[in-house]
Amino acid sequence: MIDLRSDTVTSPSPEMREAIYTAKVGDHGYGDDKTTIELEAYCADLFGKESALLMTSGTMSDQIAIRCYTQPGDEIVLDRSYHINYFQAGPSTDLGKVLLNLCDAEGGILTPEDIEEAITGKYRGELFNRATLLCLENTINGYGGRIFPLENLKKIFTYAGMKGLPVHMDGERFLNACIATKISPREYAKYTDSISTSFSKGLGAPFGSILMGSRSLIQKAAKYRKWYGGALHQSGFMAAAAMYAIQNNVQRLEVDHRNARLLAVLLGAEDYFDIDLQVVETNMVMLSTKKLNLESSHFVDLCRNEGVLLYPWSQYTVRAVSHLDVSEKDIAVAAEKIIQVSKNILNGTIP
């Protein structure tokens, strides 16, 4: 099987397993886990933030950030495509008790005008709920790994500051954006109040995300992490994998980006999937199944029968993601199989 469903499907390498096996651990309930302390300091420094906190998952990073910045009944402003809405609407409303004030920005790249409309589009008297947090995403999963450009981020951060809105960046794939743009994490993250990043997506660790921000935010986040059941004891096993990932697997993300582009070029040559090469900026490719007149889940089933796993993102959109467990050769084979399935659909060989 060639698994292109997500970059979360990777298996830890022997070197990463060795790092986990030999990790120095202590009970972090008492603040004793040196590997976790080391990882948090390393990440805070890399992203230029005062403090950092290891989380079990990206969802936990986002939900705890929301909890820290808001009161029940507050609004958070974000694009409809973002993970915090698309997959986390349940936890955001149930655990976070916030309302999602959704924008529909071109490519998910919000502008100050979008935010202005979101917060002033309806009358808000003294007693009405207000927006107290702006959430952004980089790279933007729902738009096939698109990059939130630094220039747009600067503008939106300045505007949000004027309105007193803190900016939380869901940066689970932020390092993909850094590698693709050659902008350092420290420079890019300067225009956020808090940022999360994942160790278990492109970086290949089995678990973990980190939330970074001011010392006071992270102190508050540590309390909620405990409340939410995410304060682990010997967390150094998780931190050791994360440290290995962030020290060894960042630069190689450019290989994943090249492989995604190769897939887009090979599939785009057939003109079946409406692929816009301009928007293939990191490690994802979105394919439309409209010309095949087939829903994405059916197409995904047919590709699985041929040995290629894809993800049905929406009714007529399929997502393919490159990662460290697929090679250039795998990509070429996957493209060939996807094209063959499509040809069979169009010539009626497969119903």
Ligand SMILES: Cc1ncc(COP(=O)(O)O)c(C=O)c1O
């Ligand atoms: C942009 C983004 N944010 C958050 C998450 C949630 O991460 P996790 O699956 O670790 O909870 C994901 C997962 O794919 C994601 O793509």
